[in-house]
Amino acid sequence: xxxxxxxxxxxxxxxxxxxxxxxxxxxxxxxxxxxxxxxxxxxxxxxxxxxxxxxxxxxxxxxxxxxxxxxxxxxxxxxxxxxxxxxxxxxxxxxxxxxxxxxxxxxxxxxxxxxxxxxxxxxxxxxxxxxxxxxxxxxxxxxxxxxxxxxxxxxxxxxxxxxxxxxxxxxxxxxxxxxxxxxxxxxxxxxxxxxxxxxxxxxxxxxxxxxxxxxxxxxxxxxxxxxxxxxxxxxxxxxxxxxxxxxxxxxxxxxxxxxxxxxxxxxxxxxxxxxxxxxxxxxxxxxxxxxxxxxxxxxxxxxxxxxxxxxxxxxxxxxxxxxxxxxxxxxxxxxxxxxxxxxxxxxxxxxxxxxxxxxxxxxxxxxxxxxxxxxxxxxxxxxxxxxxxxxxxxxxxxxxxxxxxxxxxxxxxxxxxx
Ligand code: ADP
Ligand code: ASP
Ligand code: MG
Numbered sequence: 001x002x003x004x005x006x007x008x009x010x011x012x013x014x015x016x017x018x019x020x021x022x023x024x025x026x027x028x029x030x031x032x033x034x035x036x037x038x039x040x041x042x043x044x045x046x047x048x049x050x051x052x053x054x055x056x057x058x059x060x061x062x063x064x065x066x067x068x069x070x071x072x073x074x075x076x077x078x079x080x081x082x083x084x085x086x087x088x089x090x091x092x093x094x095x096x097x098x099x100x101x102x103x104x105x106x107x108x109x110x111x112x113x114x115x116x117x118x119x120x121x122x123x124x125x126x127x128x129x130x131x132x133x134x135x136x137x138x139x140x141x142x143x144x145x146x147x148x149x150x151x152x153x154x155x156x157x158x159x160x161x162x163x164x165x166x167x168x169x170x171x172x173x174x175x176x177x178x179x180x181x182x183x184x185x186x187x188x189x190x191x192x193x194x195x196x197x198x199x200x201x202x203x204x205x206x207x208x209x210x211x212x213x214x215x216x217x218x219x220x221x222x223x224x225x226x227x228x229x230x231x232x233x234x235x236x237x238x239x240x241x242x243x244x245x246x247x248x249x250x251x252x253x254x255x256x257x258x259x260x261x262x263x264x265x266x267x268x269x270x271x272x273x274x275x276x277x278x279x280x281x282x283x284x285x286x287x288x289x290x291x292x293x294x295x296x297x298x299x300x301x302x303x304x305x306x307x308x309x310x311x312x313x314x315x316x317x318x319x320x321x322x323x324x325x326x327x328x329x330x331x332x333x334x335x336x337x338x339x340x341x342x343x344x345x346x347x348x349x350x351x352x353x354x355x356x357x358x359x360x361x362x363x364x365x366x367x368x369x370x371x372x373x374x375x376x377x378x379x380x381x382x383x384x385x386x387x388x389x390x391x392x393x394x395x396x397x398x399x400x401x402x403x404x405x406x407x408x409x410x411x412x413x414x415x416x417x418x
Pocket of ligand 3: 154
């Protein structure tokens, strides 16, 4: 039986943690499994490398050229941990070797910094693991032509799921610093509860609006390829791993909740474009401009004022893209004909997610009332079939999470309760 095990940054933060990860691998290998291990860079290392790239001086003449070197630099963290884990395993008497993205090869498109996986040529690696060798794969990285690419922050999860699909693995176990997926980030709210099973659909929505425990793309891939995906803690004893969370099809879940999880996303910014002429084609002009610059827009609210013959447009963009978005719109101000623009980084997006929303009324009303009762003002709202997101001021983030968690009955029962 083949399996994939992935260890995140905190789980390989130093040699001691790498030795600990090796004990988890040992248990599976001793159990007769063919193992691919995917590793992240040591905790904090990718941030350090990103900062070095930023510090390295003026941008290269072409943005793409800079992105290529960004990938050359930031992918190196995973090269180090894959080699170190292979060494530790060898030291324990196992046959193991490291595999970089280009050695597999794990082929991606050339969207440097956020590349998508196109193909994994797995036969040599499968031959190695079926012959009893442990393959330690550097996560987060791939190759496009002759250049290294990276898969976007948190991308080792996606490497792991893609490897699992490519080799037909029985399971893909994601070992991290929490013992599963929780009803909300357990570091934000102590009353959060571990979820035993969560549907692919809900996990996908949770990841896409801030639950960074899994990269969104990894859940998408697991859903498409029916990969059995689990989230587990590398801080549990290696010989007694916990239950973790299984991400599975909805019909494998017995206990269905109306709301399964609540998320917080801090890295968005709000843009308000004021007095846009109320004419056909104006929204298209604004959003085409941003779309052409590859800036993702979300939570669009238009408030027309018929008497003034104009409308205000409010939306969010990733905080990192705010300056670019503002510069583009400012340059097109006269052409579009709006009167002014405001932007605000001091906002967060809070979302509630649950498949039960499909069949239950009143979920949105509960959210708005709960926030209203706490005096929290809602700026923008967006919904999908199984998710409601609101934009609120940053200072109310924790209060909103706590209040909503309780309102939807997600709080952990107090200690001592039956
Ligand atoms: P790794 O380095 O192992 O990939 P990450 O930091 O990327 O780990 O993801 C794990 C973190 O995700 C946890 O430490 C936790 O703070 C955060 N997190 C956010 N939302 C959730 C959630 N709903 N359930 C569990 N963890 C969450
Ligand atoms: N090391 C990369 C990051 O920090 C990839 C990962 O950890 O999944 O984003
Ligand atoms: Mg991660």
